[in-house]
Amino acid sequence: MPESNPSLIRTARAEDEDALRRLDRAVWSPLHAVSGPPAPDAPFFPRDAGPEAHLVAETDGRVVGYLRLGTPTPLPSNAHVRYIRGLAVADEARGKGVGRALLRAAVAEARAKGFRRITLRVLGHNTVARALYESEGFVVEGVQPEEFFLDGVYVDDVMMGMRLV
Template structure:
């Protein structure tokens, strides 16, 4: 199996990333309704290409990770937060998610961050196992924070030092 190539996103990736984001939508990780046309642009005033790392297998973009600040406060600027991660169904099991997660941690370190955090739904066992295998620990749980498809779901806060 080839190793994913990780790079920063470009403006030219916007349509591809939007399609990938819609194709990978799942109640396992989404708290928003399934996207419907007309679709919102993938990039917006808050997140642009430099906030995304993309994974390629061959010539195909098969995943992305969004890295941002948890708050706009200067006293919190030493922390980065993973605010989105998607892997195409056909690339699952190829190490794409792990490669993106490791690249995001490297980029956060390069930016001078001391910590990296994320939020994951309590029932998303595959993602939680991946994060734990990369050194993330549960730092808090918001019980029954979301009502999704008639079931209450915990919001799990995870983080690690860099």
């Protein structure tokens, strides 16, 4: 069983950018990324997802994880769905409940803002992440077999979701 989580979960701030950029580079892996590692000078916050679209886990004043939120499409007919666009936890914070705390905070925030569903995509071979999502109530809603070719292997793209109402 994971240790209790000592992290503070909060909305990201602009001044978190350097710490988040470093974290993103440190945890990059073909286990969970479909594109190459981020460039050292690439901005962390994309134009369509500023600090307000991120939840940050902080332990002892250090950023140890983040969760990026958005919507699956820009269509008004899809605006009732919250989409988890990314989740990362520093190696030293794994197994301590940081990812679970971020996920729970995202679900709580989505419910509070009136979203009806929350969804995400996860690579089929990322069994640790899939187990976390399933343990928090996400279910597999679809699989695109061999959707990505990563590190010499074809990998499934797994769509998961949860009803919030």
